[in-house]
Amino acid sequence: MKVTQQGNTVILEDVKHFNPKHIFECGQCFRWIKQEDDSYTGVAMGKVINVKQEGNKIYLDNTTKEDFENIWYDYFDLGRDYESMVNTLKVMDEYLEKATEFGEGIRILKQDGWEMLISFIISANNRIPMIQRAINNLSKNFGTYIGEYQGQEYYAFPTPEQLSKATVEEIRACSTGFRDKYIKSTSQTVNDENIDVLEYRKLPTDQCLKELLKFNGVGPKVADCIALFGMQKYDTFPVDVWVKRVMQEFYVDEDLSLTKIRKFGIEKFGDLAGFAQQYLFYYAREFGIGR
DNA sequence: GTACAGGACTCAC
DNA sequence: GTGAGTCCTGTA
Structure with a gap:
């Protein structure tokens, strides 16, 4: 990844696994709003910032290289190897293969x-x-x-x-x-x-x-x-209605309680449970699985 | 107008 | 510790 600054825009080149639409619309955050040019403007960490993707470049507008290094690098979880994480998940079964492909470029933001x-x-x-x-x-x-x-x-x-x-x-x-x-x-x-x-x-x-x-x-x-x-606890597995539906559709019995579905997810996906949940949730919600 | 979508709390049992 | 009823708001 190459980082440069032009005016008050920080430009990231060759960032892998970074899809603004999937990051901001997968249900993890509530303060990022899509703009007319398909960029997203958000309020986070007490600042306003705009994120736009064009080709292999990510433009972070209204910020500085210093803030990028101190705040946004962590916020966007840019230190994580999503490639190997996704590779581990997608070979687990056909559902995760589909879900990780569909939600390509999701990153779990490190929010306050x-x-x-x-x-x-x-x-x-x-x-x-x-x-x-x-x-x-x-x-x-x-x-x-x-x-x-x-x-x-x-x-x-x-x-x-x-x-x-x-x-x-x-x-x-x-x-x-x-x-x-x-x-x-x-x-x-x-x-x-x-x-x-x-x-x-x-x-x-x-x-x-x-x-x-x-x-x-x-x-x-x-x-x-x-x-x-x-809190960056990735070995959790939040079960809401959508996760319940997708889990009952693909993995567990129809009558399993929320608590038991959660236990199943944590045992099956281990340290990556939180990531698996995010892909499955996004996939289930976008396709209306189990409704 | 009425049905429906969403989790935590409260109060049984 | 498990299950039913209630809470509020906007959309269809």
Whole structure:
């Protein structure tokens, strides 16, 4: 991979396994919006950045080489050998072969743990456009103003301190629905007890999940998602309706409980369970498998 | 108007 | 520790 900077654009050449559409639309993130030119503009790590792919070049606009090295290289998980990971998965069975081919270029973003905690509480019994709207409203109302980019104003995701100041009613007004009280309770707890959720990254997966499950509004599936997308715990296997459907279609009995499907996934895919889940989820959702 | 899509909590058992 | 009912919002 070659990295150069022109103005406020960082250009990456010859990056393998990087497909913006699949990265930003596979359900792992909520703040990346497709633009008219098929690029994606996102708010992450308190900054606004635009990602565009043309041929073998990736253009990261509104940033610097320094930020690329300090932030985006890790955020986009560019240090991982996706090639060998995908090679391991795709020979496991024909379904993963199809799913990895379909989701070619997915990368699991290393997102902020706190933001994932609240975002996935909102995701419970909810749909992606609604989740995006709620997060956007929370950021606009309680987060720090970042600035304008291509005619749009952008706000950072609120810190625990900022969010804990919001009332339940104000949170509800951001179209969070019945999850308002969970968001209130969780941000209150994190702020009042001065919890740094990023510390959970250092814990073994089971311990990390146990800590996450203590928060109001966090159940097994939401905890798995936070651990996978915000804490780099790749040996988890979040089971939502789509994963349940695809697993029942291809791997397990129709009447297996969510807990047992999760156990099956972790035992079968091991350290790569999180990646396998992402490919299977994306594949299942795009093709409506098991509906 | 009504049905439906989505996980966590609560309260049985 | 397992299962049914309830929570909210937007779309069809």
